[in-house]
Amino acid sequence: MTFTVDDAPWWTGAVVYQIYPRSFQDSDGDGVGDLRGVLQRVDHLAELGVDVVWFSPVYRSPQDDNGYDISDYQDVDPLFGTLEDLDEVVAALHERGIKVVMDLVVNHTSDEHPWFVESRSSVDSPKRDWYWWRPARAGMTAGAPGAEPTNWASFFSGPAWQLDEATGEYYLHLFSRKQPDLNWENPQVRQAVYAMMRWWLDRGVDGFRMDVINLISKVVDDDGHLVDGPVTSGALGDGSGQYVNGPRLHEFLQEMHHEVFDGRRDGLLLVGETPGATVDDAVLFTDPGRRELDMVFTFEHVGLDHGPGGKYDPVPLDLRDLKAVLGRWQAGLAGTGWNSLYWDNHDQPRIVSRFGDDGEHRRESATMLATVLHLHRGTPYVYQGEELGMTNAHFTSFDDYRDIEALRYAEEARALGHVDDDRILAGLAAMSRDNARTPVQWDASPHAGFTAGEPWLPVNPNHRDVNAEAERADPASVFHHYRRLIELRHEDATVRLGDFTMLLADHPHVYAFTRELAGDALLVLGNFTAERQEVDVDPSWDGADVVLGNLPEPAVPAAGRVRLAGWEAVVLRRTA
Structure with a gap:
């Protein structure tokens, strides 16, 4: 179905903020973020204007994979506090009109x-x-x-x-x-998971972000065996064909919806992380009539700069590829389903370092990237620190890293001896998940105001210049630009629900598209370079009204052409 202004779900106009609790705010000086630290910063979230907070796992855990290895689904790990602390955080967010979504990790x-x-x-x-x-x-x-x-x-x-x-x-x-x-073929497993989910909803949370949820159904042959995948490296094979979007996945999701969500209060949010999912898969997941999920996270666009050696062998982004991927998802979910829009999360390096310029043009490129993303059709996700223009950490030593994935890659690569240490470190510096996990930079004080102790992961040295206190004081900052983008989504039906049309698909440097709804049209332009770019636009946009820009003097088309300054983004309006 196509949503209209009258029947669109609440989340079409919402913006979600992800908190990675370990790195958000430490309240007790042990160097690790915690729930009482979140309580200290709820007004930051309210000022930003977000509608939902998604918490990465705070459950009891040995912390082998930073909490994505859960030993008790119905308790909080003492590292983060107590259940009572979580209840207090939920209540504080609810008081400010912010919903709470928990990370649901039930593949394992x-x-x-x-x-x-x-x-x-x-x-x-x-x-x-x-x-x-x-x-x-x-x-x-x-x-x-x-x-x-x-x-x-x-x-x-x-x-x-x-x-x-x-x-x-x-x-x-x-x-x-x-x-x-977990073996989801066993109905006892499924019922135990559903009971746990109902327990959390009864406790007052507003939904779940479901970690790798499309891996829960495995292919089993007639004899009950799992089978090999094609060999990819040595004796190891790619088994993804046996567990990505497995044969009973939709059955399980529909059963989950029936057992957990049917008859519940309005206002819940159900988001699936679905690696390897195609547009056609996403239509099935998010078709409201199928009663599975509200939206899914896709990964195509964040794999475009992975080189022949994988994610730690990065290559420069070709903007035309990005437009092709995001445009295909916009078109594919236009009639049925919904997009999740994101650049950053706890598993991705910082976007301003990845697709932008985290040096001289940090503010301009961060705000350009935010504008382009938030003006797409879908629900935007802001990862903690993204609204401050936080950058990659640029670590230079293996000792700086904590991420199990990065450390195991480095160990394996060094053992094989095919890549020297400098190249391995360069790959980690560009793509490690630890880039997203450095502590949030609240001020210019030691450890960026994150902790009074020694932080579990080193604080980015640029916190003396890049921090929430400085951002809040500057009306032209990344933070205030995010505030304006969020306000625009709340207020503007065309931003929420307008049709999407990609323009300039083959231009290597400018991202351009329109959004249209009931005679109202928006033109969005973003320059992905530091050099001026001049492009043709339809003459009907000449002299259009500026809705939002990231530079003091936004570009406006004249005589069918527009000249964009380096890293400029502008949103223009034309009314029929």
């Missing part, structure tokens, strides 16, 4: 979760089938090279199977060995 648990501890205790455990336990490959001895039940590679390097010496069988872990995959 921690190996310290009681479900897995019991499952591991014996091959006869009643919870053995709650996880993917399998014997060694037929004809091979458990523990021998290549004896894993399938050749699948883990997302975090190495095989996706771990041998349990006590029982002599392997368990599946698509991520860390401390993150065993």
Whole structure:
């Protein structure tokens, strides 16, 4: 269905803010952000104007993967505080009209979760089938090279199977060995997950962001076996065809909707992280009539600068590729479904360092990138610090990194010896997830006002210049530009619901599109370079009204042409 002004869900006009609690604000001086730290900063979120806060995991966890390895879904890890602290944060946000979305991580648990501890205790455990336990490959001895039940590679390097010496069988872990995959084929697993979700909704949260939710259904052959994927590196294979958008995925999501969300209050938000999903997949996930999800996160656009050696072998972005990908998603979800719009999150490097200029033109490129993204059709997501124009950390030593993915990549690359240390470090500096996880820069004081102690991850040295206090004091700052973008979405139906048309698809430097609704039209232009760019536009835009610009004297078309300054963004209006 196509949403109209009269029937559009609330989230079409909303902006979501992601908090990675470990790095947001520390209240007790232990160097790690916590929930009482969030309480200290709720007015920052209210001033920014966001509608929803999404919390990365705060559940009890051994923190092998920074909380995405959960040992108790119904408790808060002492690192972050208590359940009562979380209740207080939720109440404080609700008082300011801000909804709360929890990260839902149910493709896997921690190996310290009681479900897995019991499952591991014996091959006869009643919870053995709650996880993917399998014997060694037929004809091979458990523990021998290549004896894993399938050749699948883990997302975090190495095989996706771990041998349990006590029982002599392997368990599946698509991520860390401390993150065993739940077996969603087992209805008891699903019911336990649904009960937990209902518990959180009853407690007052407003929805879930569902981590790698499209990996929960695995392909099983007639004999109950998981099967190999094509070999990609040594003896390891790509098993994604056996677990990305698996055969029962839509059945599981529809069952979840029925069991958890039907009959609940209005105002919930259901977002799926869906790596590998296509536009056609997203239409199925987000078609309101199918009752699955409200929107999904896609990854195509954040893979465009990955080189032949993968994400840690980055290449320059070709803007034409970005326009082709985002334009295809805009067109594909125009009639049915909805887009999630994001540049940054806890898994991506900072966009101003990635697609912009984090030096001399940090403010201009950060505000240009924000304008282009927020004027698309969809729900924008702001990751903590993005509204301040925070940059990559530019770490220069392996000792600076904490991210398990980056450290395992570096270890493997150094062991193979195909890439020297300088190149490995350059790849990490550009693309490591730790770039997004450095503490939020609140002021110019030591440790950026994040903590009175020693931060768990080094603070970016540029916090003396780039920080919330300085941003708030400057009316032309990145922060205030984000405020204006959020206000525009709240106030303008064309921004929320207008049709999207890509322009200048083949131009290598300028991103241009229109949004139109009921005779009202917006033209959005963004220059992705530091050099002036002159482009043709339809003469009907000559002298159009400026809705928003990121420079003091915004460009306006004349005689069918417009001259954009370096890193300029402008939004123009024409009314029929």
